[in-house]
Amino acid sequence: MNWKFWKKDKTTPKKKKGAIREWADAILFAVIAATLIRTLFIEAYVIPSGSMESSLLIGDYLFVSKVNYGARMPITPLAIPFTAHTIPFTETKSYLDVKLPYYRLPGLSDIKKGDIVVFNLPMEADSPYYRPVDRRENIIKRCQGTPGDTLSLVNAQVYINGKPELASVTGEMAYKVKTDGSTINPELINELHLTDIAYYENSTTDFRTNTTIESANKLKSYSNIKSVTPDIAIKGVVDDFNPVYPLSHPDYKIGTMPRYGWNVDNFGPVIIPKKGWTVKLDSLNFPIYGRAIAVYEHNTVKVNGKDIFINGKKADTYTFKMNYYWMMGDNRHNSTDSRYWGFLPEDHVVGKALFTWMSIDSTASFANKIRWSRLFRGIK
Template sequence: MTWKIFKKDKNAVKTKKGPVREWADAILFAVIAATLIRTLFIEAYVIPSGSMEGSLLIGDYLFVSKVNYGARMPITPIGIPFTAHTIPYTDTKSYVDVQLPYYRLPGFSDIKKGDIVVFNLPTEADSPLYRPVDRRENIIKRCQGTAGDTLSLVNALVYVNGKPRPPVSEGKMAYVIKTDGSGINPNLVNELHIDDFGAVDNATFTGNATLESIKQLKTYSNIKSITPNIAIKGFVDDRSGPVYPLSHPDYKIGEMPRYNWNVDNFGPVIIPKKGWTVKLDSLTFPIYGRAIAVYEHNTVKVNGKDIFINGKKADTYTFKMNYYWMMGDNRHNSTDSRYWGFLPEDHVVGKALFTWMSIDSTASFANKIRWSRLFRGIK
């Protein structure tokens, strides 16, 4: 057999890429690189609501680390890049509903109490959206309890394993403000960043404020008293409505037990931990049934007082994932774990690192940028 060796002709003319091909290659490379960075390392996020004020403000732009807790691999990998769940300005899905099993790369640390975490909104698992985990809206809250903790709220103070959690210094609470009848200057309300400010009568007002703002307000001579506007223990608060699990009565054994919990007095509840076995009865099932059925993908049916999981009668259940308890720092203006229950670990997106930009949409053009918040660490 004769082998012919072909040598590259040094004088051959190379075919030059046209401008369209060069642009296409550059765009493809940029999309792939950006997707890998957003998936594995870091992603930008903007604060859309006031649930974390005053720790984080509406219009704060954050960088969120994927590596701290370990990057979550895409669950719905086929879709239009840089879209969440729908094609912009349409109601059309931006992804193909082909789902892979949940998997997370190793991270630097576990979620700790006090961490500010970005995660997917658990309630979008429900009707009418039924979105996959990684296609649910991103929201941000502070972790108050981790897997295995026993958590309760007593007069708006969080207790974990019987010990009080320190209040967030920059967080907000609801207050009742009594004056001598002369009212409160609206400019002062804006200066002290008092939210949801309203009048009960000519001398009484309500609003959400930080401890520092309340201290300053107390120095004015027309202020007679300021007291926290806390829901009474044992009663459902009309301001907030029913809290979990009454807010999500997915499964019932007879009638739902009267837990008599509200937004400021809640629990105690044990936060599920991977491998923990809970006894299922009429008191515990309404609390843990949602996690068992919705988040851990079991078929659950109730027949009288009997509970069936995947067709088998069950009086216990062993959890497959870790869960967390998330709450907003603006305590009385936050829809969080008090309303939708435990956060599953597969919903966790990443840890908030720092604000790189902050824009006040309500300010004048010259004052739009909050310069003091640029490149500010998050704590």
């Protein structure tokens, strides 16, 4: 009897893999490696809108670190690689509804005020999407408030715990420009990066535009410009055509929704929820915190008369299970952010924006498509 049957016969020649098998193995390895890198370490992202101008421009290509805040483990792991929520060119979901609990690896640091953060859009938890957290669209904003902070806006100035926060010098906001009746030079519009220009009714020279404070100050220096003033919403006046949170999502209320008197430039104060913080639920607080309690923390919330029931039990307080953040775009009057949809839950955080590795201006001529000065530039 041969007692060495279990030993490998080294004299038998190895069967050579076919070309198709070699290609398949190589592709499989590449997909697995790329997926691990995107999940655990770093991912590319492109700026699709102007909500962060001029800090970040449309067409900026970024690298986003998953390591800084800790990589979030996949919540819907059974999916087609490198797809977000649908198969390209179709409306078919690219993932199966098999969900794992939220878990994040330890990170290098917590999110700090001033960080530029990529995260999943909270509003895609709602109709018609009802997408899982990790299958919602990625967007990018700057963190203005962290868990436990008391945040308010007064005449477009952010205050944290009663102290004014420094605004980004590259951020933009809306300005009203009044001229002496002459038209503005188109070259000056490009030079000062005046965007979203809208002329006032019955005027072909006075206009509203978005730009930086530096450009606004330069614009004032021209002889044909009579005034350049920030276009700030009046404190206490609600814009019913552009309501902010929670009037923008009046799903959680006891009786009549309060008229907070908040608008895009005057908001709060509100306390940003912190894990372990207990909030009193009353007619004023419930509309502000009800969405986080029901949608993000996955509780069944119902109102019966003046009573609130959470998971079938009457409640007048709630203790939060997650940390939350307040995110705003640097282009303050052209950004849909926490002022419109409220607090950002920690499980929506994707990563920290590190630097731009490419920047393409789709509106420029072929020779000027690449913004060379923005290549491999750190993000502040």
